[in-house]
Amino acid sequence: MKQGTMRVKTGLAEMLKGGVIMDVTTPEQAKIAEKAGACAVMALERVPADIRAAGGVARMADPTIIKKIMEVVSIPVMAKARIGHFVEARILEALGVDYIDESEVLTPADDRFHIDKRGFTVPFVCGCRNLGEALRRIAEGAAMIRTKGEPGTGNVVEAVRHCRQVMDEIRMLCALPEDEVPNFVKECGAPLEAALATRKKGRLPVVNFAAGGIATPADAAIMMHLGCDGVFVGSGIFKSADPAKRARAIVQAVTNYKDYATLAEISRDLGEAMPGMEIANIAPAERMQDRGW
Amino acid sequence: MANVCAGVLALQGAFREHAAALRRLGVKIRELRALRDIDGIDLLVIPGGESTTIGKLLLEGQMLDPLRERIEMGMPVYGSCAGLILLCREIEDSDQPRLGVLDATVRRNAFGRQVDSFEAALDIAELGAKPFPAVFIRAPFLTKIGLGVQVLAKANGQAVAVRQKNILATSFHPELTADSRMHRYFLDMCK
Numbered sequence: 497m498k499q500g501t502m503r504v505k506t507g508l509a510e511m512l513k514g515g516v517i518m519d520v521t522t523p524e525q526a527k528i529a530e531k532a533g534a535c536a537v538m539a540l541e542r543v544p545a546d547i548r549a550a551g552g553v554a555r556m557a558d559p560t561i562i563k564k565i566m567e568v569v570s571i572p573v574m575a576k577a578r579i580g581h582f583v584e585a586r587i588l589e590a591l592g593v594d595y596i597d598e599s600e601v602l603t604p605a606d607d608r609f610h611i612d613k614r615g616f617t618v619p620f621v622c623g624c625r626n627l628g629e630a631l632r633r634i635a636e637g638a639a640m641i642r643t644k645g646e647p648g649t650g651n652v653v654e655a656v657r658h659c660r661q662v663m664d665e666i667r668m669l670c671a672l673p674e675d676e677v678p679n680f681v682k683e684c685g686a687p688l689e690a691a692l693a694t695r696k697k698g699r700l701p702v703v704n705f706a707a708g709g710i711a712t713p714a715d716a717a718i719m720m721h722l723g724c725d726g727v728f729v730g731s732g733i734f735k736s737a738d739p740a741k742r743a744r745a746i747v748q749a750v751t752n753y754k755d756y757a758t759l760a761e762i763s764r765d766l767g768e769a770m771p772g773m774e775i776a777n778i779a780p781a782e783r784m785q786d787r788g789w
Numbered sequence: 790m791a792n793v794c795a796g797v798l799a800l801q802g803a804f805r806e807h808a809a810a811l812r813r814l815g816v817k818i819r820e821l822r823a824l825r826d827i828d829g830i831d832l833l834v835i836p837g838g839e840s841t842t843i844g845k846l847l848l849e850g851q852m853l854d855p856l857r858e859r860i861e862m863g864m865p866v867y868g869s870c871a872g873l874i875l876l877c878r879e880i881e882d883s884d885q886p887r888l889g890v891l892d893a894t895v896r897r898n899a900f901g902r903q904v905d906s907f908e909a910a911l912d913i914a915e916l917g918a919k920p921f922p923a924v925f926i927r928a929p930f931l932t933k934i935g936l937g938v939q940v941l942a943k944a945n946g947q948a949v950a951v952r953q954k955n956i957l958a959t960s961f962h963p964e965l966t967a968d969s970r971m972h973r974y975f976l977d978m979c980k
Contacts, residue, residue: 497908513801514800514804530841536839571839619903748846751801752823755823
């Protein structure tokens with residue numbers, strides 16, 4: 497019997513595909529998310545929009561909050577550790593969370609290195625803006641990838657940009673003659689081994705979700721069309737007027753992303769979406785997507 | 790099996806892997822996302838995923854009754870992990886929507902959380918002498934089993950693969966490995 501194998505770690509991500517992972521900050525929100533059909537929840541102290549508003553240093557959530565959420569739902573519970581903070585990650589592993597998000601939403605703890613994720617039993621998901629970033633995280637042991645987008649903005653443009661960038665670079669990598677691959681990976685900052693695995697499969701070697709700015713069922717569906725395997729919704733649900741209804745609609749949208757009549761039906765009467773932010777109005781130092789190396 | 794149309798429930802979860810495993814064995818696939826996709830399928834596969842999510846989408850899509858009817862009429866069905874849960878009559882501590890056609894009681898996440906997920910080589914007599922590479926992910930097991938249910942495999946003493954006439958269910962995920970014996974066994978049930 498073997499535990500913590502790459503197959504078991506990537507396997508849980510495979511099971512989450514076609515699903516919605518929702519940020520929650522209380523047991524009550526976790527129950528609402530589960531009832532709405534979330535395939536997992538992300539246990540947090542604050543959603544990204546509130547982290548952005550609060551400023552200062554954002555850290556791993558209080559274990560009490562995470563434990564309470566783990567107690568009330570039967571679906572997988574994820575939690576966030578700071579980039580490079582392997583002790584926060586060990587604490588989350590000891591709590592028994594099902595996935596760790598090494599996340600740019602929190603303030604990085606290491607300005608050069610991410611966590612060496614290979615020695616952990618718990619699997620990790622990491623953010624990316626391009627293929628090089630995705631494959632560096634995979635080489636460090638990430639079992640799942642997500643686009644970064646720009647968290648807490650309710651603006652999907654960055655998630656779309658990052659997803660298109662990754663997909664474009666995969667298409668390029670797959671079309672290159674073999675002798676040009678080493679230079680291509682040098683230019684995009686991708687480790688060769690992970691790049692070769694990607695080339696062989698014709699896609700990332702692990703599951704890839706969308707994240708960062710998804711606020712509506714249509715936002716979720718466009719990310720599925722662009723080739724994502726599922727979506728994370730952070731502030732988009734519990735910062736909207738009717739979280740339960742919006743959560744249900746986004747779950748439906750991810751399953752029925754090609755069925756426009758159904759999308760039209762489920763997009764009706766959802767109440768106000770979360771207030772959005774124009775990316776250009778965010779000071780460069782406050783852009784979460786630039787965190788990570 | 791060239792004329793057979795396999796329906797793979799594609800509401801959420803690892804349906805792509807089941808479809809690929811069946812295609813490798815020469816079976817035509819249809820992904821089921823809505824009620825209108827059901828007509829004309831000869832057999833059904835319910836993949837792993839999140840059973841509460843899939844059950845809710847089955848209910849909202851009004852697919853539970855028509856699928857249950859077909860299974861009760863003898864349509865072969867195979868469920869892995871979440872699929873097994875959705876097939877069971879009783880689910881411990883849960884009132885989640887289900888097909889409920891398998892005379893058994895299931896405990897969800899019975900082996901523990903993700904950190905307890907594991908791989909094991911299982912002896913399954915029906916699949917031959919070579920042990921089967923079984924991947925268990927937050928896996929369930931069966932705690933009570935009806936008289937008409939045959940246990941095909943056990944892990945840590947718990948029933949993790951069963952058959953009841955036209956119904957096959959496993960706690961583990963053959964679709965995540967290259968070993969096609971479990972899918973072949975299911976297709977042999979369909980002859």
